[in-house]
Amino acid sequence: MYKRHALIAAALATVCAATAAADAPKADQEKCFSIAKAGQNDCAAADGTHGCAGQAKADKSSADWKYVAKGTCTKAGGKLTASK
Incomplete structure (x- = not known):
């Protein structure tokens, strides 16, 4: 049973590392x-x-962001910092 748990944990760690x-x-x-x-x-x-x-609930929320190519954010209508 412990080998099974170890295999599952290793698989989850691999998926998490790839996602990060x-x-x-x-x-x-x-x-x-x-x-x-x-x-x-x-x-x-x-x-x-x-x-x-x-998990963004609405389009163009001032708190949510995406990675874009440098120099294109403001041209696309975005902001480099979150609004308060």
Whole structure:
């Protein structure tokens, strides 16, 4: 039974590590607030309303963000910092 638990734990750790690596920004990306559509944000809300990607409740929420190529955020109508 313990081997089974160890295998499950190892599999979950691998999935979590792969997900965390995918969420990390590349050197040519920046956080862009107020452009994410509902359910398409990249990580936790700046105001603490949720803690994970894909949990934005509304389009273009000022607390939710997506990674975009550097220099394109404001051109797309977004902001580089969260609104208060």
